[in-house]
Amino acid sequence: MKKLEMGANISVENSEDYSTGSWRKDIPIVQNKEEVSNNPKIAMFCPEAAIKFVNGVFSHIDYKYCKGCGICARELPNAIVMRKG
Amino acid sequence: MTGGDAVAYAMKQINPEVVSAYPITPQTPIIEGFSKYYADGEVDTELIDVESEHSAMSLCIGASAAGARVMTASSSQGLAYMFEVIYAAAGLRLPIIMNVGNRALSAPINIHCDHSDTFPLRESGWLQVYNENVQEVYDTNFIGLRIAEKVNLPIMIMQDGFYTTHSVQEFNTLKDSDVKTFIGKPPKRDTLFNKKITMGSFALQDSYYETRIQLHRAMESARDVIPLVQKEFAKSFNRKYDLFEAYKIDDAEYVVVVVNSTAGIIRKSVDSLRKSGKRIGMLKIRFFRPFPYKEIRHLLAGKRVLVLDRNTSFGSELSPLATEIKASVDVDLVNVVFGLGGRDFYQEDADKVLAKFLRNQIKKFEFYGYRDDLEF
8 A cells, every 4th residue: 555654755765766657548559669760869759768779779668657648659650659558 | 031032032942953034023022032142152043034934934844844943933914924834834744833922914004912813824734822921931832842843743832912922021941951851852753864755745636635634633643742741841840731721610600711811811800700709710722723622522511601812703603712612512602802903901801891791791792892982
């Protein structure tokens, strides 16, 4: 059970512990990994920096922090789609 | 000393880490007195001048959040100015100690005594205690500090503006070492300096409600803490304080309820009426928050009650003090409003009102002491 602290204090050691992925309603699904790799600028569009590139190639979306805002799907509509959940 | 000087002296003995206040009559002797101790190097306090009471309370919140023992003082318009931050202090559960010299609220501007400044703040979540005289307000600073730090709620300590703040009375002080021993070190709590926390967060519809219940529980827990602290004070310093003063109530048929300095003359009236065989007593409320409704229900059951309010709630059948009493105990209650804006209430006024009370001639709600030579 989640605990409510006195004064609604939030004890999170640092921002890495703060899982913004819990805020999600819709989830981005990558349907075309190659197209994402060909558009590395997409990583900068993500407000949570959740689109991970390794050695210049698209790796994965970090769903621990992805808030489901849909910006990536809007920018690369043929590569990324938003699904419920 | 005056009540103002006595509080300044109590603050000096407490030696809080931070004080931030803005001057307003009749609180000024408190902070001027403390400023002198500060200027003379007699305290270790960080005394911070700010541009308004809103800023003063904001600064107190910041300092308290960082773990400091914090004190401040205000009255009337100053209190009103810090309204939103007063609620923040309680919501953030910070044990800030604020002394208040009760003064009327504007408009029109009036710098004299009535209780309209602190009664509206009864909803805020602050502990509230009213003090009759210099001895009480001095002692209650130490008692109040202990209670506030135990339950993690801020506390407001009241005394009548001018009648107590500016009147010189004899009283017994405590030794510096005794004060240090009694108040001790602040108990451990989460602060910005000892834990990685966010204070002052946002709570949506999904969690705000529960924080209010937490605050409610803390206020309720104070009911047990207050008598313990006051008992300890009595043991160490031989001065007994209770949630209220029940004066000759046991066998009384009639009881007068009052707060602050007016209790002094009511007590005298009660004594002289008792001499002529009238069974009358006085209930002087000290702790107004938490309100001792259980004890009052027991104490006033079956009595005829007169509540003297030095403030009023426009549009309500009764004034605030009377409303709280009536809500606690279902008795034959009448309410007299007096002394607004520093209209003096002398011994003869008390005698007159109490005599009328004993003749059962007071209406449910009445204003006493207004002029008949003024068209209004």
